[in-house]
Amino acid sequence: MNFKSINRKSFILTLAAVLGVSVIVTAVAGRTSDNSVPADNKNINTTQPSLANNKQPTVIVTGETADISIECNEIKIITPSEATAEELVKSKWSSSDNNIVTVDDGGRIDGLSEGTATITAQIGNTRHTYNITVAAQSQSIYDGYSTCYLANTDVLNENLNNIYEKNPYFIKVNRSQNCVTVYTYDKNGEYTVPVRAMICSTGINKATVLGDDFYIYYKQEWNPLFNDVYGHYVSGFYGDYLFHSVPYEDASADTLETEEFNKLGDEASLGCVRMETADVKWIYDNCPENTPVTVYDDNNPGPLGKPEAIKITDHTCGWDPTDDDPQNPYATKTPEIHGASDLTITKGETADLLEGVTAVDTCSNNITDKISVTGNVLTDKVGTYKLTYSVEDTMHRTKRIDVTVKVV
Incomplete structure (x- = not known):
């Protein structure tokens, strides 16, 4: 045969x-x-x-x-x-x-x-x-919302069960590839084990700051941004540089700027790191204050690769497709x-x-x-x-x- x-x-x-x-x-x-x-x-x-x-x-x-x-x-x-x-x-x-x-x-x-x-x-x-x-x-390891790539869940789960150990996460942003990879620590305590890769949009003309000594210091579910828009599930990591959703016209989940959403994977922000709602919510929910953050440039997007973005075709629907809100029309x-x-x-x-x-x-x-x-x-x-x-x-x-x- x-x-x-x-x-x-x-x-x-x-x-x-x-x-x-x-x-x-x-x-x-x-x-x-x-x-x-x-x-x-x-x-x-x-x-x-x-x-x-x-x-x-x-x-x-x-x-x-x-x-x-x-x-x-x-x-x-x-x-x-x-x-x-x-x-x-x-x-x-x-x-x-x-x-x-x-x-x-x-x-x-x-x-x-x-x-x-x-x-x-x-x-x-x-x-x-x-x-x-x-x-x-x-059971699938994916939740049906984020476009992320996941790996090494066994290592991560073991680390999460060690509640008295160090912070389980280290966030690395590849500015040139518009990709975020989250690592957990290995048996030697080094953050070398990739567990989650997520697509993002960094600043236009390399406006996102480079550095290897940033930490999450601030969280806010809805946060005003420049140009009279709002970011959802915001986590600040250095000064005015934030992880946040694609901008919303108002602090309401049905007012997404859909054309901006379709830019994920390319430079699009004023300097912050824009992400899908599902992914920035994951950071908001799982990465506590003092989680280390590095922003760097490299031609290799990261060990897990760069996820493929989903594109919105119905621009009359102001929802992020990855938002797990039960009222989201994309949920079903x-x-x-x-x-x-x-x-x-x-x-x-x-x-x-x-x-x-x-x-x-x-x-x-x-x-x-x-x-x-x-x-x-x-x-x-x-x-x-x-x-x-x-x-x-x-x-x-x-x-x-x-x-x-x-x-x-």
Whole structure:
């Protein structure tokens, strides 16, 4: 069986060309790293995790039996390593309990509810049995509001539990890249472990002051700014230099200057560090007074990379999409996938499974190029196959649509 990982531009699936094809498309965000983590900290992650589900769906098994673990709502594709293409075309799959785990004619299994079940596959003259354990679905580390990148949550949680230790956070602002990275301390007490990266806007023409000896000294939920506007969740770190939201026309969450919001990631302020409401609120809530702050210039945005901003398309709505206020109109919105539907194909037919399929994010921006399609279609085997179209936007909100492909 030939497994392929392909992007949308090249995704023309010639079903007659190969006996077995796994349709796996994965959107992976760019990754960067630097030398900020000592070599002896081998458990420290300095890469930004994939925006898509980074669990590998393919399970290659050897022998007639295997134990496989899967979570609820997770997909895996069982691939017997010793089976020939001709044997797979004639294979028959079944589940002992379709309420716990299902299997299609291509060996794709879907975890539905917690429990154990057995998947049976008759491949050639051999009967294969796979013992499946379905566990509860893991909770996402993201809250569905911020566009931030998170990493090393295990190290951070350990530090947060050491309430008598030092301040768990150190904030570093990369002025030239308009990116903020927050660090926690390593086993040596040094702030080398990156835990959160956030997009920002620093001062136009490098108006944000550089320095490595700043500290948060002031907090205010709403604070007047120059030009008769207001900042939300303000944390001062040096004189008049503040972390604050994109400006609001009034001290009210529905008066955001939306055009200014769309400048995040580029220079835009008079000198302060502007951030998404979700991110500046995180600093406001989590980083106490005396949290150290450094402002520096570097071509590398930071060890976790620079998050991608979400853009507001509806300028009549004066809300920051990342604001977790329950009254926020964006609070109940999710990405959308359009055009994905069940498909019937004749054995040997050519099909483009992404033709006419599009996606938009929480703010209605086109994110079609982030669509992932997961499934396994045996081209010369009449049967029923399950495909999943999924997409995740920069706010880490997701959408999933399952469709059925019948080969007749």
